[in-house]
Amino acid sequence: MLKSLKSYDDLMAMRKLCEEKFKLHKARVFICMTGCRALGAEEVYSEFKKQLKKQKLESKVEIIETGCQGLCARAPVITINAPGVFFHRRIFYGRVTVDIVPEIIASTIEKGQVINKLCYVEAGKRIPYLKDIPFYSKQKKVVLRNCGVIDPNNVEQYIAKKGYEGLAKALFNQKPEDIINEVKISGLRGRGGAGFPTGIKWEFCRKTKGDIKYLICNADEGDPGAFMDRAVLEGDPHAVIEGMLTAAYAIGSEKGFIYVRAEYPIAVKHLEKAIAQARQLNLLGNNILGSGFNFDLEIKMGAGAFVCGEETALIASIEGKRGMPRSRPPFPVNSGLWNKPTNINNVETFANIPIIILNGSEWYKHFGTKKGTGTKIFALAGKVKNTGLVEVPMGTTLREIIFDIGGGIPGRRQFKAAQMGGPSGGCVPAEHLDLPIDYETVKEVGAIMGSGGLVVMDEDTSMVEIARYFMSFVQEESCGKCVPCRIGTKRMLEVLTRINEGNGSRNDVEKLKELAYVTKTASLCGLGQTAPNPVLSTVRYFMNEYEELIN
Amino acid sequence: MKGKTINRLKVDIKPVKKIVVNFDNDYESNLIAILQQTQDEYGYLPKQVLKEISRLTDIPLARIFGVVTFYSQFTLIPRGKHAIKVCSGTACHVKGADDVKQKMKEVLNVEEGQTTPDYKFTLETVACIGTCFLAPVMMIDERYFGKLTTDKTVDIVEKYS
Numbered sequence: 001m002l003k004s005l006k007s008y009d010d011l012m013a014m015r016k017l018c019e020e021k022f023k024l025h026k027a028r029v030f031i032c033m034t035g036c037r038a039l040g041a042e043e044v045y046s047e048f049k050k051q052l053k054k055q056k057l058e059s060k061v062e063i064i065e066t067g068c069q070g071l072c073a074r075a076p077v078i079t080i081n082a083p084g085v086f087f088h089r090r091i092f093y094g095r096v097t098v099d100i101v102p103e104i105i106a107s108t109i110e111k112g113q114v115i116n117k118l119c120y121v122e123a124g125k126r127i128p129y130l131k132d133i134p135f136y137s138k139q140k141k142v143v144l145r146n147c148g149v150i151d152p153n154n155v156e157q158y159i160a161k162k163g164y165e166g167l168a169k170a171l172f173n174q175k176p177e178d179i180i181n182e183v184k185i186s187g188l189r190g191r192g193g194a195g196f197p198t199g200i201k202w203e204f205c206r207k208t209k210g211d212i213k214y215l216i217c218n219a220d221e222g223d224p225g226a227f228m229d230r231a232v233l234e235g236d237p238h239a240v241i242e243g244m245l246t247a248a249y250a251i252g253s254e255k256g257f258i259y260v261r262a263e264y265p266i267a268v269k270h271l272e273k274a275i276a277q278a279r280q281l282n283l284l285g286n287n288i289l290g291s292g293f294n295f296d297l298e299i300k301m302g303a304g305a306f307v308c309g310e311e312t313a314l315i316a317s318i319e320g321k322r323g324m325p326r327s328r329p330p331f332p333v334n335s336g337l338w339n340k341p342t343n344i345n346n347v348e349t350f351a352n353i354p355i356i357i358l359n360g361s362e363w364y365k366h367f368g369t370k371k372g373t374g375t376k377i378f379a380l381a382g383k384v385k386n387t388g389l390v391e392v393p394m395g396t397t398l399r400e401i402i403f404d405i406g407g408g409i410p411g412r413r414q415f416k417a418a419q420m421g422g423p424s425g426g427c428v429p430a431e432h433l434d435l436p437i438d439y440e441t442v443k444e445v446g447a448i449m450g451s452g453g454l455v456v457m458d459e460d461t462s463m464v465e466i467a468r469y470f471m472s473f474v475q476e477e478s479c480g481k482c483v484p485c486r487i488g489t490k491r492m493l494e495v496l497t498r499i500n501e502g503n504g505s506r507n508d509v510e511k512l513k514e515l516a517y518v519t520k521t522a523s524l525c526g527l528g529q530t531a532p533n534p535v536l537s538t539v540r541y542f543m544n545e546y547e548e549l550i551n
Numbered sequence: 552m553k554g555k556t557i558n559r560l561k562v563d564i565k566p567v568k569k570i571v572v573n574f575d576n577d578y579e580s581n582l583i584a585i586l587q588q589t590q591d592e593y594g595y596l597p598k599q600v601l602k603e604i605s606r607l608t609d610i611p612l613a614r615i616f617g618v619v620t621f622y623s624q625f626t627l628i629p630r631g632k633h634a635i636k637v638c639s640g641t642a643c644h645v646k647g648a649d650d651v652k653q654k655m656k657e658v659l660n661v662e663e664g665q666t667t668p669d670y671k672f673t674l675e676t677v678a679c680i681g682t683c684f685l686a687p688v689m690m691i692d693e694r695y696f697g698k699l700t701t702d703k704t705v706d707i708v709e710k711y712s
Contacts, residue, residue, distance in 0.1 A: 038697040227679075303587065305623065321614075321617075387684035
């Protein structure tokens with residue numbers, strides 16, 4: 001039973017107790033129970049429990065069910081603090097199966113011995129310790145700080161890791177305007193894709209007159225190829241809640257919504273639990289921590305519409321309507337949900353807030369570039385060895401992400417392009433591998449940062465087919481409200497399909513460019529405005545493939 | 552079962568009253584949640600049930616239909632016992648989701664969006680279920696199956712049959 005926290009001191013007292021409880025006293029096994037479930041993590045977890053009970057070792061070993069540990073390519077993943085000289089260094093085991101569990105208990109957990117065949121291998125060398133694996137050592141985990149390290153369903157572990165201290169600092173030592181200033185100085189930009197400066201958005205919302213203001217977390221994550229928001233919601237839901245509480249205090253809102261897509265049932269479950277725990281602790285509700293500030297959260301589920309990731313469509317969906325965008329102005333910060341001033345931010349944006357407030361904006365600015373501070377999570381997928389979640393400072397190059405961290409292309413094939421930004425983005429070819437990634441540089445080469453989806457393609461991938469694939473996705477998801485998008489995407493898809501099938505004609509590429517221009521310029525919302533991007537970027541860099549198919 | 556036959560089926564509308572009454576503070580903005588819980592209860596959204604929702608909430612039936620037909624999660628026709636969702640997201644696509652989809656169509660003898668005659672399976676494609684590192688992926692009900700090959704897919708479906 002969690003006790004209600006009535007003051008800053010109450011929180012600090014609870015922190016001390018939680019830190020003590022969470023201290024490393026005995027052997028500890030961290031099992032990823034989110035994404036890894038798809039390859040048997042639940043069975044592995046049950047086997048551990050069964051074996052430990054059988055061998056009467058339950059009091060000597062702690063098992064922690066965690067969120068995403070990042071190196072998803074080696075799922076199911078576990079990490080272990082094993083007895084011995086290197087107790088504080090976590091051992092990394094991948095591709096763990098049910099039948100190897102007894103050996104892990106006997107060798108690693110009881111005797112501290114490493115099982116070689118479960119270790120990560122790079123260039124023929126086995127690397128047992130997490131800290132030494134390049135996939136991990138080259139990352140900077142800020143948003144993913146707690147993912148894979150705590151049990152997301154246990155708020156005490158979040159608090160042990162300084163959870164909610166940032167919020168307490170904000171509520172008692174800072175005024176809303178100070179917080180907005182801090183976020184402005186940090187340079188944090190919206191991580192959902194558009195990259196709008198977060199502090200400035202909050203300022204607009206704060207300045208709008210009105211007693212009732214709403215806060216929304218966009219957890220729709222519709223981009224195919226993106227799964228970082230899912231990892232944060234499942235692995236560290238309190239980071240999002242704390243970020244929202246801080247934002248609500250800054251803009252003057254008392255009611256918030258988290259709009260989660262229907263395809264994420266585990267995320268919804270973990271969020272529900274986290275919200276319930278926060279309410280018990282008086283971190284949500286009335287008079288939070290005795291500060292006089294009120295705020296509560298509600299989860300709203302999507303129902304399978306990519307366009308609902310667009311902010312005005314999302315608002316319509318929360319209002320119980322068809323998720324169709326509307327023109328702006330007015331912008332949501334002035335008139336949004338039920339015509340009240342509304343601030344919408346992405347999951348990753350909110351998850352950055354607690355640590356920015358706790359460590360300060362100057363600390364945050366140390367990472368990244370001038371125009372793109374902080375870190376960005378990339379969902380590395382496709383033809384790359386180490387698929388999974390990668391968090392790096394802005395300004396890291398594609399080469400570092402794909403080759404140094406990602407382990408390169410499997411099967412000794414050649415890198416061809418990396419798709420960045422999902423269906424709104426573009427393909428970045430090999431000539432730009434050394435591009436330092438930030439919002440502006442990616443735009444210059446014809447792609448967008450987007451949500452951070454990064455799909456790697458090799459020499460076997462047909463770029464025209466990829467353009468057709470994205471266009472068919474967007475065409476399917478187009479809400480149909482405006483002509484440029486509804487008809488523009490349909491016609492472009494027809495042209496792309498016939499080129500792909502070998503029935504293209506001489507002036508088809510010109511047709512595509514013309515249609516792209518109209519769709520881009522005249523569509524009502526971001527879906528239509530960015531739908532032509534994959535076509536335009538593949539035409540820019542892979543024109544030869546179009547010509548080959550046409551001739 | 553064809554459309555007309557479905558609509559003439561006798562459907563028990565009592566469960567829907569229990570669902571709707573939970574949202575009596577604000578029916579309109581909770582319409583999607585009402586429809587989701589209703590679909591969980593019945594397996595699909597029968598027309599008579601939608602009429603009842605309209606009667607209880609005062610929301611015009613046309614508007615309810617507008618919402619039902621907009622979101623891909625909702626279905627007006629019965630679905631199979633097991634919902635098979637083959638992911639066709641970017642990563643899965645690049646790693647051969649098309650072959651998996653083809654195989655499923657062959658094995659079950661249905662097209663996308665259709666249900667097998669014995670109402671055991673419904674085959675659908677989803678844009679992305681967020682487990683891209685395991686591409687190609689499919690979900691059956693709430694379970695995930697990753698790193699699929701055409702052979703693995705056949706084995707998995709057989710286990711459910």
